[in-house]
Amino acid sequence: MAVKNIAVTDTLETFRTTFNDLAANDFGDIANLSGGITATNLVDAMNETISIATSTAGWTIEDSSSTQQIIGGGNILRVFGTSNEIEAVVSATDTLTIGLPSAVSITTSVTAPTVSTGNMSLTNGSITDSSGTISFGDENLTSTGTITGATITGTGATHTLGTVEISGNTLRSTDSTRLNVNDTFRANAFDTQNGLLTIDENSSIPRLTSSATGKALTVDAVPLFNSSIEFDGSTAGTNKTTVSVTDPTANNTITIPDETGTVITTGSIDAVTESMMANDSISSVEMKTLSTLVIYNSSGVAQKTIHGAGV
Amino acid sequence: MAVRTPLYLNSGNLKEMSTTMVDNIIDQIIYQYSLNPSVTLSVVSSGGNLGTITDTRLQAGTHATSASSTPPESGTGEPTVVTVNYDKISSSSATVSPTSDTGKTWPVYRTSTNDIQAMTLQDVKDTFLHPAIDLLTSGSTGTQQAGTYHISTSSSVTGSTEVSGSNTPIFLDTGANTSAYSSGSIPETLDQPQTLTSYYLQRVNGNDNAYTTPMFITGANDLQVYTTTNFESLVQEWIRYTAASSTDGYAISYNINGTGTNRGSGIVDQRLNGSGNYQTRFVNANDYRAQEFPNGTLTTINTYFLKINKS
Numbered sequence: 109m110a111v112k113n114i115a116v117t118d119t120l121e122t123f124r125t126t127f128n129d130l131a132a133n134d135f136g137d138i139a140n141l142s143g144g145i146t147a148t149n150l151v152d153a154m155n156e157t158i159s160i161a162t163s164t165a166g167w168t169i170e171d172s173s174s175t176q177q178i179i180g181g182g183n184i185l186r187v188f189g190t191s192n193e194i195e196a197v198v199s200a201t202d203t204l205t206i207g208l209p210s211a212v213s214i215t216t217s218v219t220a221p222t223v224s225t226g227n228m229s230l231t232n233g234s235i236t237d238s239s240g241t242i243s244f245g246d247e248n249l250t251s252t253g254t255i256t257g258a259t260i261t262g263t264g265a266t267h268t269l270g271t272v273e274i275s276g277n278t279l280r281s282t283d284s285t286r287l288n289v290n291d292t293f294r295a296n297a298f299d300t301q302n303g304l305l306t307i308d309e310n311s312s313i314p315r316l317t318s319s320a321t322g323k324a325l326t327v328d329a330v331p332l333f334n335s336s337i338e339f340d341g342s343t344a345g346t347n348k349t350t351v352s353v354t355d356p357t358a359n360n361t362i363t364i365p366d367e368t369g370t371v372i373t374t375g376s377i378d379a380v381t382e383s384m385m386a387n388d389s390i391s392s393v394e395m396k397t398l399s400t401l402v403i404y405n406s407s408g409v410a411q412k413t414i415h416g417a418g419v
Numbered sequence: 420m421a422v423r424t425p426l427y428l429n430s431g432n433l434k435e436m437s438t439t440m441v442d443n444i445i446d447q448i449i450y451q452y453s454l455n456p457s458v459t460l461s462v463v464s465s466g467g468n469l470g471t472i473t474d475t476r477l478q479a480g481t482h483a484t485s486a487s488s489t490p491p492e493s494g495t496g497e498p499t500v501v502t503v504n505y506d507k508i509s510s511s512s513a514t515v516s517p518t519s520d521t522g523k524t525w526p527v528y529r530t531s532t533n534d535i536q537a538m539t540l541q542d543v544k545d546t547f548l549h550p551a552i553d554l555l556t557s558g559s560t561g562t563q564q565a566g567t568y569h570i571s572t573s574s575s576v577t578g579s580t581e582v583s584g585s586n587t588p589i590f591l592d593t594g595a596n597t598s599a600y601s602s603g604s605i606p607e608t609l610d611q612p613q614t615l616t617s618y619y620l621q622r623v624n625g626n627d628n629a630y631t632t633p634m635f636i637t638g639a640n641d642l643q644v645y646t647t648t649n650f651e652s653l654v655q656e657w658i659r660y661t662a663a664s665s666t667d668g669y670a671i672s673y674n675i676n677g678t679g680t681n682r683g684s685g686i687v688d689q690r691l692n693g694s695g696n697y698q699t700r701f702v703n704a705n706d707y708r709a710q711e712f713p714n715g716t717l718t719t720i721n722t723y724f725l726k727i728n729k730s
Binding site: 402 | 520527534536538
């Protein structure tokens with residue numbers, strides 16, 4: 109049944125058929141009206157009907173929005189719950205029990221609930237509050253699962269994650285003397301226990317700084333460098349001395365001897381002293397403009413050949 | 420013959436010796452010879468093996484006597500010649516076993532290829548020993564003849580040492596002392612000689628001259644400057660050996676009036692050349708005497724030379 113409407117421009121035929129349909133199907137055949145109704149028009153019949161229903165065994169039901177429904181005598185009031193939200197149980201002799209199912213599904217919110225017994229579980233895994241803050245009071249939160257949060261802030265003095273304890277600004281392992289970081293570990297600076305060694309960045313350059321006496325730094329390891337080591341010297345940021353290696357094609361070993369001295373380079377001038385030469389270490393081929401002096405015995409047999417460098 | 424130019428250490432460098440330096444070494448070799456000559460002459464009382472030198476003089480003839488008148492000259496004996504033989508010089512040669520050449524015994528020199536070679540013994544002979552013998556056997560009697568001998572008419576000669584040590588002449592040239600004869604003493608002693616000249620055997624003293632020590636090849640075939648002790652000992656052995664035992668014409672020997680170079684003063688035998696100085700004596704009427712005394716002018720009968728020879 110729908111609203112029937114006759115437009116101005118409709119034809120008379122349209123008006124006729126619409127009217128007929130309205131009368132036959134929407135209003136119905138008056139002849140078919142119950143014989144208990146005496147009214148001869150539809151409105152009167154209706155009013156008469158209501159009067160009859162409420163004046164006998166019927167009653168009216170109204171919800172929170174003031175919507176009313178007449179329950180006439182002999183009529184059945186059917187009460188249904190909503191799955192996972194509320195359930196209605198009819199029991200003898202005249203009891204209707206409205207309750208919540210064991211599993212309640214609340215679509216929007218529960219206001220100020222108090223769960224006094226049992227465990228509370230969340231199917232979708234979300235507890236939110238419109239203030240943006242959820243307080244658990246002074247309760248201890250225990251989870252065998254994973255606690256995830258965009259921001260987790262602890263206000264206590266000591267916090268323990270597994271065997272990792274955070275106490276103030278001290279991080280330690282509770283079951284070991286070592287903390288493992290399985291990813292890149294980045295900090296503004298790294299200090300050793302007494303702050304004698306600092307690892308930081310200076311002018312966009314990583315820096316190791318020793319504050320021990322004499323700036324001593326022990327490297328009890330075999331460091332592997334790329335191709336160069338640079339020395340900034342006591343005047344930082346000016347000139348540098350770079351020690352570079354030619355790309356090795358084999359495992360080479362250059363041994364620094366157990367002695368005090370100055371490294372000699374191809375740029376050294378008048379630097380190699382006699383004491384630096386090992387005995388029997390220079391052959392004649394190393395000499396410039398080789399000059400040879402042979403010492404013969406009186407028989408003319410060479411006893412010694414002396415090689416000297418020319419100019 | 421190979422005369423070499425030895426090398427010496429000149430402010431840490433090797434340098435060839437100058438001719439003067441080589442001559443200085445030769446002079447030092449002569450000095451070393453003078454310290455212990457291997458061919459020596461000595462003054463003996465008699466029986467010297469260098470030969471006999473004869474001194475002759477006149478003595479008075481036998482006198483004549485008569486009881487009645489003075490004996491005529493024909494009755495007196497003619498002056499006769501008294502002969503005295505001197506064989507007071509004896510020569511001896513030492514047996515010397517010098518150090519053998521090991522091939523590195525002798526000084527080094529620069530070869531034509533600018534190498535260094537030890538001198539051979541022949542080089543040493545040609546450079547040092549034979550020139551030294553040449554000087555030793557020359558007619559001079561200076562320090563370059565040290566250790567050799569000469570004859571002088573004085574027991575004391577500057578630069579020489581009288582060999583006997585007691586101013587014992589090796590020859591006396593005597594003549595009749597005509598003033599010793601007197602007619603009043605007829606019969607006069609027949610032989611009344613006087614010494615005209617005494618001759619002494621002198622040995623030339625050495626002079627320890629300064630020289631530059633050459634260099635030799637050590638056992639380790641290095642070059643080293645001789646110690647003066649070692650060098651002087653070495654050359655002394657070899658100059659002594661050469662003088663005493665040279666088989667190549669440089670052995671020193673002495674003789675009287677034989678082959679060689681005169682050494683020192685000639686030994687002159689002088690004698691009066693008169694036929695007799697007839698003198699008479701009247702002792703008493705029964706004793707008349709006459710005798711011929713030596714007279715005349717001193718005339719050289721013979722001249723002997725001490726000769727030094729190399730052979």
